[in-house]
Amino acid sequence: MKRIAGAALVLAGLTSLSGCSWLWGDKGYFRDRGNDYLDARMLPPMQVPEGTESKPLDPLLPVPGHVADISGNREAVVQRPHAVNQAMLEGDFSIQRSSEQSWILAQRIPAQMWNMTQAYFEELGYTVDEERPHVGEFTTAWLPAASIAEGTRETLGLGKSHDSRFRVRIEPGVQRNTSEIFVDAASRKGSRESGWSAGKSAPEAGLALAGLERFYNQAGSQGQSYSLLASKNYDAPRRVALIEAGEGGLQVLRLDAGLEQAWSGVGRALSAAGIYVDDVDRSQAVYFVDLGRKAEQKAPGFFKRMFSSKKSLERKASDQQYRVKLTQISRQVFVGVEREPGQLADVATTNRILNAIRPHLN
Incomplete structure (x- = not known):
């Protein structure tokens, strides 16, 4: 207490x-x-008596030697801004030069320039032979001199007896959200083949670069968007063909793309076509689809899950389950439909599924 x-x-x-x-x-x-x-109050620095050893004492809050005086009526001197590159004001694409090297500076990210750049060379008659998106580089196949159109020959200044090919490299620019596009050229006559070169040693590379810049600006002025992410077609194959693969009219889809790109594109196409995907097996490149169910089904609400049994919410699988299988052969991917592993589906069902997803792959 x-x-x-x-x-x-x-x-x-x-x-x-x-x-x-x-x-x-x-x-x-x-x-x-x-x-x-x-x-x-400002006081003089502390003085240490003579003959006394001590460490130097620096002021804790020193007053700067030059303090701006705003009491005067002096005119301020405004620094002139840096000169603006006039080429940058003309558009989003411009050719830059440094010594003997030239490149295109684009006010776009590299992902937006990939398909647009390939489209330019395809219009000239070239086909993409090898592409490495992870390093931003692709190479066209050799275009024989006899197959070169007269307009392409004049645009690129090509000889009448030389085969030609191009290599394009798309790199991130120094500034944010910009890209730098470099073009190299190679030619061959008979068994003599030249190495990759640009600049004065390969005038066709410079002409291709100039034509590519005009192509960019023309596409931008017409309002064409080549954004891979915004258009949601970044995984679309370059070519899609429905071909017959057996007797009785059985068909398969042939995609000119790698397996990774084709896998993503087929998954997107199945969703867009309204086909329900019940499961996937990425290691076997198989989509398990159920034609008896709708692709878009809303999840049950909170109260429905609370007052309903789990069994009543689960739907039994229908008898219309199939396997959409992707098979890579060389640089192409073939898409077929199976009823069971190793057992092909009937012709009507196969054509129904493939014709439903084909428009969404282009």
Whole structure:
């Protein structure tokens, strides 16, 4: 009891001290010192008596030697801005030059330039032979001199007896959201083949670069968008063909794309066609689809899940389950439909599924 009374007495005493100005007030010992600098006076540095050794004492809050004086009426000198590159004001694409090297500076990210650049060379008659998107580079196949159109020959300044091919490299620019496009050219005559070169040693590379810049600007002025992400067609194969693969009219889809690109594109096409995907097996490149169910089914709400049994919410699989299988052969991917592993589906069902997803692959 005495301990409780003593603690209460101490607590009451501390509470009574909270109103004492000599302890907590502006002049108290525990006062707030946050605004003391407003009343501070400038004093000379502390002098140490002669003959006394001590470490040098630097001021804790030194006053800068040059403090801006706003009391005067002097005119301020405004620095002139840096010169603006006039070529950058003409459009989103411009040719840049440094010594003997030239490239296109695009105000686009590399992913947006990939398909547009390939489209330019395909219009000239070239086909993409090898592409490496992870390093931003693709190479066209050799275009024989006899197959070169006269318009392409004049545009690129090609000889009448030389085969030609191009290599394009798309790199991220120095500035954010920009790209730099470089073009190299190679030619051959008979068994003599030249290496990759650009600049004065390969005028066709410079002409291709100039034509590519005009193609970019023309596409931009016509409002064409080649954004791979915005258009949601970044995984679309270059060519899609429905071909017969057996007797009785059985068909398969042939995609000119790699397996990774084709896998993504087929999955997107199945969703767009309204075909329900029940499961996937990425290692076997198989989509398990159920034609008896709709692709878009809303999840049950909170109250429905609470007052309904789990069995009533689960739907039994229908008898219309099939396997959409992708098979890679060389640089192409073939899409077929199976009823069971190794057992092809009937012709009507196969054609129904493939014709449904084909428009969404282009």
